[in-house]
Amino acid sequence: MSDRSNILKVFNPPSNDQQEKVADCLPCDIFNSIFLVGLGSYLASGKAIKRDPKLSLKEFNAKHPNWWRVGLRGFGGVLLFYGAFRGSETFFVWKSQQVEKRIME
Template sequence: MSSNIVSVFNPPPQRTLSTEETMDCVPCQVMATMFSVGFGGYLAAGQPFKYTDKERKKGISLQEFEKQNPKWWKNGVRGFGGALVIFGLFRGTEGWLWNKNKEYKKF
């Protein structure tokens, strides 16, 4: 088996993927949901922009910290976090709530 790095410069020939290879699996759906809801909740709650002891020890004042994280940036990141939460809920309910005919990969 060749290296993945070599495959970038000398890619294998293209092939048509089977439906079995492109099917979604339940563990993949669960992990995508957990990550999206968890990380989205972290961002939407504004946790990355908390002024903590870590910044105080570095000598960054609250005013400097606010300059480094302008309001438009905070709102953008929080909005992206909210979008991730919505995507996670959408992804998590895909197979059993609104797309009941979806087939999953067999193990």
């Protein structure tokens, strides 16, 4: 196997002293927060389950039961909260990196 393949590391992980330290990816965290807030807002607003005027109320309720609508909106609220949490966490990581840069200068 080539040196670039990591399939053996998946089945036989290296010991703790050989593991590489993974740095925080600030742009990845920012994008993740924006995506979570956006998707959570969309689901929590109810636009994902908006009733089509062509369907009768009975057909709509058969396709989208009340437990599904409440669950989808609740899941949207959870995603919205988690996105806000990740965003604040990302801000504090960025702020601490700025402080470390000032100290090192």
